[in-house]
Amino acid sequence: MGSVNLEMPPMEYETRIGKQEVKLNAVKGQMGSKTRGVSLTWNDLWVTVSTRKSGRKAILQGLTGYARPSELLAVMGPSGCGKSTLLDALAGRLDFSTRQSGDILINGHKQKLSYGTCAYLTQDETLLATLTVKEAVYYSAQLQLPNSMKKSEKIQIAEQTIKEMGLQDAMNTRIGGWGTKGISGGEKRRLSICMEILTRPKLLFLDEPTSGLDSAASYYVMSGISRQKEGRTIIASIHQPSAEVFNLFHSLCLLSSGKIVYFGPASAAIQFFARNGFPCPHLQNPSDHFLKTVNKDFDEDIEQGLDGRKPNTEEVIDLLVNSFKLSKEYHEVQNQVAEICQQGGEILEKRSHANFTTQSLVLTRRSSVNMFRDLGYYWMRFATYVGIALGLGSIYYDLGSNYHSIEERGLMVAFVVSFMTFMTVGGFPSFVEDMKVFQRENLNGHYGCCTFVIGNTLSSIPYVLLISFVPGAIAYLLSGFQNGSGHFIYFALVLFTSMMIVESLMMNVAAIVPNFLMGIVIGAGIQGLQILSGGYFQLPSELPNPIWKYPLYYMSFHKYAYQGMFKNEFEGLKFTDDQFGNNRTMSGEDILRERWQVEMAYSKWVDLAILVGTLILYRLVFLLIIKTNEKVVHARKASTSVLSNRSSQIMAKSLPTSPLHGLTSFDDSPTNNG
Numbered sequence: 001m002g003s004v005n006l007e008m009p010p011m012e013y014e015t016r017i018g019k020q021e022v023k024l025n026a027v028k029g030q031m032g033s034k035t036r037g038v039s040l041t042w043n044d045l046w047v048t049v050s051t052r053k054s055g056r057k058a059i060l061q062g063l064t065g066y067a068r069p070s071e072l073l074a075v076m077g078p079s080g081c082g083k084s085t086l087l088d089a090l091a092g093r094l095d096f097s098t099r100q101s102g103d104i105l106i107n108g109h110k111q112k113l114s115y116g117t118c119a120y121l122t123q124d125e126t127l128l129a130t131l132t133v134k135e136a137v138y139y140s141a142q143l144q145l146p147n148s149m150k151k152s153e154k155i156q157i158a159e160q161t162i163k164e165m166g167l168q169d170a171m172n173t174r175i176g177g178w179g180t181k182g183i184s185g186g187e188k189r190r191l192s193i194c195m196e197i198l199t200r201p202k203l204l205f206l207d208e209p210t211s212g213l214d215s216a217a218s219y220y221v222m223s224g225i226s227r228q229k230e231g232r233t234i235i236a237s238i239h240q241p242s243a244e245v246f247n248l249f250h251s252l253c254l255l256s257s258g259k260i261v262y263f264g265p266a267s268a269a270i271q272f273f274a275r276n277g278f279p280c281p282h283l284q285n286p287s288d289h290f291l292k293t294v295n296k297d298f299d300e301d302i303e304q305g306l307d308g309r310k311p312n313t314e315e316v317i318d319l320l321v322n323s324f325k326l327s328k329e330y331h332e333v334q335n336q337v338a339e340i341c342q343q344g345g346e347i348l349e350k351r352s353h354a355n356f357t358t359q360s361l362v363l364t365r366r367s368s369v370n371m372f373r374d375l376g377y378y379w380m381r382f383a384t385y386v387g388i389a390l391g392l393g394s395i396y397y398d399l400g401s402n403y404h405s406i407e408e409r410g411l412m413v414a415f416v417v418s419f420m421t422f423m424t425v426g427g428f429p430s431f432v433e434d435m436k437v438f439q440r441e442n443l444n445g446h447y448g449c450c451t452f453v454i455g456n457t458l459s460s461i462p463y464v465l466l467i468s469f470v471p472g473a474i475a476y477l478l479s480g481f482q483n484g485s486g487h488f489i490y491f492a493l494v495l496f497t498s499m500m501i502v503e504s505l506m507m508n509v510a511a512i513v514p515n516f517l518m519g520i521v522i523g524a525g526i527q528g529l530q531i532l533s534g535g536y537f538q539l540p541s542e543l544p545n546p547i548w549k550y551p552l553y554y555m556s557f558h559k560y561a562y563q564g565m566f567k568n569e570f571e572g573l574k575f576t577d578d579q580f581g582n583n584r585t586m587s588g589e590d591i592l593r594e595r596w597q598v599e600m601a602y603s604k605w606v607d608l609a610i611l612v613g614t615l616i617l618y619r620l621v622f623l624l625i626i627k628t629n630e631k632v633v634h635a636r637k638a639s640t641s642v643l644s645n646r647s648s649q650i651m652a653k654s655l656p657t658s659p660l661h662g663l664t665s666f667d668d669s670p671t672n673n674g
């Protein structure tokens, strides 16, 4: 792991960061932020999932809490207690298997968490393995920061953020991934944080930001985050903070089995535990003590119980949960929630980011670099295609123009159109990785679906052209296909378009089927059906009418690729039957009509145009699918922060005596209606 700048004295570090902050504040002004900050409240929040055995299982059980600007709220608890679920619910990211009820408000309003106001660091690291740390952050800065900002300022922000996360020593190291060693797991974690805090979001969710970090790195990362808390609301789930890290937290939400054990000032948690009979042993890290006390997974006896009796952990948790509900801390939480709702606040404005053209260009560049460096994306395929082209050229070497060559030309066209396009599935794993990065960045609002489709399409074109023209030329020249550059260019263009179509098909599959193995099987199956119904392996007149001919034959892009290539190859040629010396000849047009049953009413250019149309259609379908996914996710986000104005008013009115009593109910309604 690259080291955090530990040797730098704290004061010097502070000063340098301080100077950078001045610059950043100027930058923030340019970003047009008018909001003061985000106060987030949740009241009686339930999240349930359905289970086969016991119907619905509650993951979160009636949680109430708040997070305020300039404060760092830590969500702690044993593994599986619901920390990530709480963060997901607050950020509007719960999946469809869950149901949610209760109220979540931003500055006392129902409001969408729009771009730039909220960022979320998930537990999974989805990064482009081929980029260096510096490149990843620079590209991200160019994608996210507004056009009004100078390039030098964007670079400055990127560099400062890299330093804040202690990644300066690993700046030029590649991220690495499957099969290639790169930066360490902890550095990946810090890099992910870097990319989310570039825009200095008002509301920041961090799901286990310190997992994989050693205690010193955890401290520096968390203190870096803590330094940025001014005007920002930060909620971080954390497993086992050291005492130093724990001291950085303003508030603590301690969960066990989806229930609140404690919510309030982090510094007052020790007194709460002591009051209830579980004082923190001398010299023990408070967070270790809390977690040990409420972890029932290993159901060990608690070292010190009530009345000399040793209750089991389940009983201890119940005791603490019930005690908390009656405590002054809980009363204070209710007061705070009601007060924040009453105060209200500004509606958060969407921040501007780089415009569509800039984002498309940056994504195209980033994607090109990734495709160039990822051997599995195109280079392996290129090498394989060259090998296959040499094989094809030597098997069908110098075909000539006798009758025998008619079948051989047909076989070669069929191989090129069926198999060489089929091999495009080889790039699927790399594309799946791209999709994961897109999904994370899109969900966090870095850029939209159109930008991704444009970037991916433009960056792939040169590589697919290379794969079509170089191996295509080898096979074409060795086999002695019809002379003339026009004929070769047509041949290579059909190959290029067909490969792009298969890539688009696989993109559609990747957008629908999340599993990589299933994706390959489904993509290969669809292509198998298209090849079968394309009119080569069974002639069009022999194809069974229902299904195979109507509609599959007309829907298969192979039909147009076969027929275009056949026309390109046979039109204008004459074939001689030189066996037994009877020099009969047959025109290429007759062969097309009689042997291959090609539709001669239109030219080969129409076939190519239909292929281009199919390619555009497939890409548009891909765009539609990811756009629909995006809309569904955003609709969930928009409806997650739900509180009717009516209930907001009731809350406000109920102050000061019984601030929240009886205002919300668990209606077990689906997530998106809150």
Ligand SMILES: Nc1ncnc2c1ncn2[C@@H]1O[C@H](COP(=O)(O)OP(=O)(O)OP(=O)(O)O)[C@@H](O)[C@H]1O
Pocket: 049, 059, 077, 078, 079, 080, 081, 082, 083, 084, 085, 086, 095, 097, 098
């Ligand atoms: N969609 C779901 N379907 C079924 N169970 C779920 C679902 N989501 C979460 N759970 C369960 O809810 C519990 C809480 O999960 P969650 O991921 O929030 O825990 P966590 O506290 O973040 O755990 P960790 O610290 O290990 O990441 C777990 O027992 C988990 O198995």
